[in-house]
Amino acid sequence: xxxxxxxxxxxxxxxxxxxxxxKNWNKPKTIEKKSELSLVTQVDKAAEKRIIQxxxxxxxxxxxxxxxxxxxxxxxxxxxxxxLDGTTNFAHNLTISSxxxxxEYEGTVLLGGTYDPFRDELFFAQKGKGSTLNGKKIHVxxxxxxxxxxxxxxxxxxxxxxxxxxxxxxxxxLMTAQEVRRLGSxxxxxxxxxxxxxxxxxxxxxxxxxxxxxILIVEEAGGKFTDLSGNPAALTGVQxxxxxGIIHAEMLKVMKPFKNTCL
Numbered sequence: 087x088x089x090x091x092x093x094x095x096x097x098x099x100x101x102x103x104x105x106x107x108x109k110n111w112n113k114p115k116t117i118e119k120k121s122e123l124s125l126v127t128q129v130d131k132a133a134e135k136r137i138i139q140x141x142x143x144x145x146x147x148x149x150x151x152x153x154x155x156x157x158x159x160x161x162x163x164x165x166x167x168x169x170l171d172g173t174t175n176f177a178h179n180l181t182i183s184s185x186x187x188x189x190e191y192e193g194t195v196l197l198g199g200t201y202d203p204f205r206d207e208l209f210f211a212q213k214g215k216g217s218t219l220n221g222k223k224i225h226v227x228x229x230x231x232x233x234x235x236x237x238x239x240x241x242x243x244x245x246x247x248x249x250x251x252x253x254x255x256x257x258x259x260l261m262t263a264q265e266v267r268r269l270g271s272x273x274x275x276x277x278x279x280x281x282x283x284x285x286x287x288x289x290x291x292x293x294x295x296x297x298x299x300x301i302l303i304v305e306e307a308g309g310k311f312t313d314l315s316g317n318p319a320a321l322t323g324v325q326x327x328x329x330x331g332i333i334h335a336e337m338l339k340v341m342k343p344f345k346n347t348c349l
Contacts, residue, residue: 089196091144092189093212096199099140103133103169103185104203107176111204117177127177130154133169133185141165152296164190166321168295171200172271186273188298196319198299200273209277211299211306219282226309226330227282232340235285235333238267238275242291251347252290259288260339272326276300279328280307284327286337293322300328310334314345 091155097332106129116128133156141148152167165187170176172183172221181204182323189197200209209224211217237259241252259266267284269275272292278284280303300323301311312318313325325345329337 087191089212093197095141095144096187096189096197097208097210099137099167099187100185100199100208102140102203103137104201106133106136107170107183107185108203109177110218111181111183112179115177123124124166126154127170127173129176130170130173134167137165137167137169137185137187151294153293162192166190166195166295166298168273168293171296172269172293175270180270181269182269182274183272184273184277186295186299188302190298195298195302195333198302200277200299200303202274202277207277209280209303211280211303213302213306215306217303217307219281224281224307226280226304227285228332229285229330230332232262232286232333232336233264235263236265236267236283237263237337238269238278238284238287239271240268240270240275240289240292242289244291251344255288255341255344257306262340272296273300276304276328279309279330280304282330284329286333288341290326291324292326297321297326304328312338314338314341 106305110129118126134152147161149161151157163282168186170183171186176183184200184202186200188195198211209219265292270288275287279287304311310331311328313323319326327337
């Protein structure tokens, strides 16, 4: 398998989609609602279309799983794409958004990249070869205690159905961590764990395109990604916990009473 060519294509996709985001962030937008709280703009769709065009030019037989399209293709090689992670931020002209793309072969993610065009930060990982930020190696933080940790989270689109189940966990971490943030782009949250800006992150009901690249970037940077029971989290799993590895057990202990909720 020519991973060198695939990496080149992935990087090209991130750059071109990122340029679309940066060009259009402060312009009038066509905003649609996929559900009560889930938005999509014309930029999401245009960026996804461009990514798929670029990939298909080099790999016409590959399969795709992308946020704004139905899955298509029948191949062991699959591209998992979120053309604009953080759409609600973007729709409000808040520049905490990213493009995130992963390449998967026979169910294993081999390449993953997340690009923040507003800060020109490109996070990338190749399985077995570590993670980088703009080409320089990155590593998770060395924070040893949950009480000294900066955490981050997000809330799923169904949160209004039963907000208390998510807020109870949020409250527990407000009381046990140094501080908690909520940025609005899961892909960037995971990238920030990987480079040590955050010590831990949790969220429920992420889609595969939200986290496929991010999981690899975290793990290749020395971090850990599991469900609330400590099991390796599948792309289709609804529970996501990512940490520097050191505080992982402490985070899971706090969340243990909730591992059979938020499903």
